[in-house]
Amino acid sequence: MILKCGFGLLSLGLVLVACTSPPAEPKPSPKLVEGMWSDPPGAIGILCFFTCTDVAIERLNALLDDPANDARPFPELRAEADKHSRETYLRPRLTEAALKNYPLDPADDPGLLRCEPWGLARQMFSPHQIEIRRLGDDRVELRYGEWNARRTVYMDGRGRQERGQPGPLGNSVGRWEGDTLVVETTGISANITPWRFEHSDALQTVERFTRSDAGDTLVLTATLTDPWSLRQPLVIKKIWKWAPDSKITPYEDCERPAAVTRGVSPP
Amino acid sequence: MRRLLCTLVVAAPLLALSVEQSGAHHSFSAVYDEKQVITVEGVVTQFRFVNPHAMMSLDVKDKSGKVETWTVEFAGRLNLMEGGWTVETVKPGDRIKVTGNPARKSDRQIAFRRIVKADGTELLPTQARQVNAIEQERRERARQRNQGK
Numbered sequence: 001m002i003l004k005c006g007f008g009l010l011s012l013g014l015v016l017v018a019c020t021s022p023p024a025e026p027k028p029s030p031k032l033v034e035g036m037w038s039d040p041p042g043a044i045g046i047l048c049f050f051t052c053t054d055v056a057i058e059r060l061n062a063l064l065d066d067p068a069n070d071a072r073p074f075p076e077l078r079a080e081a082d083k084h085s086r087e088t089y090l091r092p093r094l095t096e097a098a099l100k101n102y103p104l105d106p107a108d109d110p111g112l113l114r115c116e117p118w119g120l121a122r123q124m125f126s127p128h129q130i131e132i133r134r135l136g137d138d139r140v141e142l143r144y145g146e147w148n149a150r151r152t153v154y155m156d157g158r159g160r161q162e163r164g165q166p167g168p169l170g171n172s173v174g175r176w177e178g179d180t181l182v183v184e185t186t187g188i189s190a191n192i193t194p195w196r197f198e199h200s201d202a203l204q205t206v207e208r209f210t211r212s213d214a215g216d217t218l219v220l221t222a223t224l225t226d227p228w229s230l231r232q233p234l235v236i237k238k239i240w241k242w243a244p245d246s247k248i249t250p251y252e253d254c255e256r257p258a259a260v261t262r263g264v265s266p267p
Numbered sequence: 268m269r270r271l272l273c274t275l276v277v278a279a280p281l282l283a284l285s286v287e288q289s290g291a292h293h294s295f296s297a298v299y300d301e302k303q304v305i306t307v308e309g310v311v312t313q314f315r316f317v318n319p320h321a322m323m324s325l326d327v328k329d330k331s332g333k334v335e336t337w338t339v340e341f342a343g344r345l346n347l348m349e350g351g352w353t354v355e356t357v358k359p360g361d362r363i364k365v366t367g368n369p370a371r372k373s374d375r376q377i378a379f380r381r382i383v384k385a386d387g388t389e390l391l392p393t394q395a396r397q398v399n400a401i402e403q404e405r406r407e408r409a410r411q412r413n414q415g416k
Contacts, residue, residue: 038349039349039393041397041400042397042401043401045397046394046397046398046401049394064405067409067412070405070409073402074398074401074402074405075398105297106295106296106297107297109297112295112297112298127345127346128345128346128349129345145345146319146345147319148318246348246349247348248345249318249344249345249348250317250318251318251319251343252317252318253315253317253318253319253320253322254318254319254320255320255322257297257298258372258373259298259370259371259372259373260297260298260372261297261298261371261372262297264296264297264300264371
C-alpha cells in the first residue's frame with residue numbers, strides 16, 4: 001500500500017513511501033454534528049430557509065455587494081437570486097417528464113390539501129430544527145421539527161437497501177468520512193420536491209453533514225439523482241445554526257384548508 | 268360594515284414577504300391573496316399555539332355592534348418560538364389590530380403579517396424581524412461605503 005508517511009520523511013522530499021502497516025481508521029466524530037440545530041440568521045439563512053444552491057448564494061452575495069441595489073428591499077433581491085438559480089441551475093437539469101408539470105400548483109400539494117407528511121426530498125430540507133443523535137454505536141437518528149419526522153440511519157456497514165417497498169422517507173445507511181456524516185438513502189416513494197417538480201421512486205440521495213470551522217453552523221450538501229426527473233444530479237445546500245436550547249414541539253393539529261384556489265401560484 | 272381598517276396593495280417592506288418566506292411550511296398562495304393586505308381590530312377569544320399553524324379566533328364588531336368571529340392563521344409554533352413567542356404572547360381578552368392577507372374564498376379569515384396590541388407592542392413574523400435586521404445592516408453598510416468615498 002502506498003501512503004504518505006511521517007513528517008521526517010516528507011521533509012526529505014520523499015512524498016510517497018511504502019508503508020507496511022495499514023493506516024488507523026479515522027475516528028468517528030459524531031459529537032461534531034450531534035445535537036440540536038435550527039434556522040440560521042442573516043441573508044443567507046433566509047435564502048436557505050428551505051433550500052439553496054451555490055448559484056443562488058453567489059448571486060445573492062453579488063446583488064448585496066452592488067451599491068446599485070442599496071435601495072431595493074432584501075426580499076426582492078432574495079427572490080431574484082432564487083429565480084436565477086431556478087432558471088440557470090434547476091430547470092436545465094429537469095427531464096421532459098419532470099418539466100411537464102413543473103412547477104406544480106401549490107393547490108395540489110398533498111401536505112396542504114390532506115395534511116400528508118412530506119416525503120424525503122422535502123423533509124431533508126425542512127425549516128426549523130434538526131436534531132442529530134447517536135442511538136448506540138450502529139445507528140444515528142435524524143429528528144426534524146417539521147412534521148416531527150424521524151429517520152434512522154444504519155451505521156453498521158450494511159449496504160444500500162435496494163429491495164423492499166419504497167416509503168416516504170426511504171431507507172438510509174450512513175458512514176463517517178472524517179468529521180462528516182454521510183447518509184445514503186434509497187427506497188423513496190415517488191413524491192414531490194421543494195422545487196415543485198415530481199420525482200420517481202428511483203430517487204437516490206446522498207447527504208453530507210458538516211459542522212463549520214467556527215462550530216456554530218451545520219451545513220448539508222445533498223446530491224439527488226433520479227433518472228426519471230433529472231438529467232444530471234442536483235446538488236442542494238441547507239444550513240442550520242447551533243441551537244442547543246431549541247425544542248421540538250408536538251405536531252398534531254394540522255387542519256385542511258376549507259378552500260383552495262388553483263392557478264394563482266407564484267412562478 | 269365590519270371594522271375593516273384598511274385595504275391596500277402590499278407596499279410596506281415588512282409586509283413584502285411572501286407567505287413562504289414568512290415561515291409557513293408550505294406556500295399559502297392557494298389559500299390567501301398575497302397581493303391584498305387588510306387590517307381588522309378585535310378581541311382575542313382563542314389562541315391555539317400549535318403546529319403546523321397557530322390559529323387565533325378574534326371577535327370583531329361591525330358598526331351595528333354585531334360581533335363576527337375572524338380566524339387568523341399563523342406559521343406554526345416551531346416558527347413562532349424561534350422569534351421568541353410563547354403561548355402567553357397573545358391571550359384571550361387582548362384587544363389587538365391584526366394586519367394580514369385575506370383568504371381568497373373564505374370571509375373573515377386572514378394570514379398573519381403583523382399584530383399591534385393595545386399597549387402599542389408590535390408583533391411580527393419571525394422572518395420579517397430577521398429581514399428588518401438585514402435591512403438595517405445593509406443601510407449601515409451603505410452609509411459606511413458612502414462615507415469612505
